[in-house]
Amino acid sequence: MTDQSQSATRPPAPAKVKILVTADRLFYEDGVHTVGVDRIIAQSHVTKATFYKHYRSKDVLIAAFVAGRDAQARAAVAADEERSNDPAAVLGAIVDGFAAESQRDGYRGCPFINAQMSQLDAAGPVTPAVTAWRTWLRSTLVDLFAKAGSADPQAAADDLLLSRDGAFGGAPVTDPGVADAALHRTLERLLP
Template identity: 35%
Template structure:
């Protein structure tokens, strides 16, 4: 175990590491992970290769750090919505509106995790496992919220929600994002109505 030192900068990421991660995150999301090489990241971050490898032993470590930052941001946003203390259905509506806003934001290129899963299809890949861990957290979050409305069918309904969210994020960077988001939000409202009124068993029941 490393001893604690009375240093006001302790625990803070170095400027070079932050610059590397910010640069890699921007490029990975905009252009694709496999399309962006280490040389490009080093050049745009204005660091040496030695500096990069001191902070990230390999490109996969940098990819995992990128996804961890995206995961942290999404969880923080979701926690903020949940912390507002709204009824469960309204919390889901608020989360849906947040998703819609992200789809309509400048530079939107789809879901970072779905994009990464396409580039890392091997189930044993640490990147693929990071994608699955994020998605499992999101599914469990929606399931818990739906279970507060009624327990029966909470997970199938949550899977339906995630499916609609995935479709909206995929279509949102290909077609008119405003129209896609309107369709997505109407779908969420319909799902909530059907879920609250029936014994929900899956998308076919809606």
């Protein structure tokens, strides 16, 4: 076995995981833009050298935060697809997940939109990470709407995504049940 293949299968260093777990919590609870590297270092109980060994900059850490949230979203949709072969039911489960997220205790908005809006370097790694998640989610929705018999699955996916974004943005300032109901009404209108 070569050194390269060994490193490809090696799990991430515990300090790297600890930094990311701490950043995920702080970024979401307090806002990506308000949490500094020094605070993450202190709460992760690592040295500055260890932090910068694993994450060259705050934007690299933000991109890793986004990638982690992306992996969680993909796993949730995969689980929905495993539970049902009915694309309309899977779409319903996805919308249920959107609604549940926007109503949970400690909700602070969409982590992907928050990260995009808080990046320090517009040419840095955050935009590609958010774009990868958004592209995956949209293509998943297009595929599900096509399988459900939608006449225009691309438009249906766009409409549901914008409804999701509105619910995630509006839930903190209105009755979360209103956002939930609007998401479900949108899906009902988009399904054939």
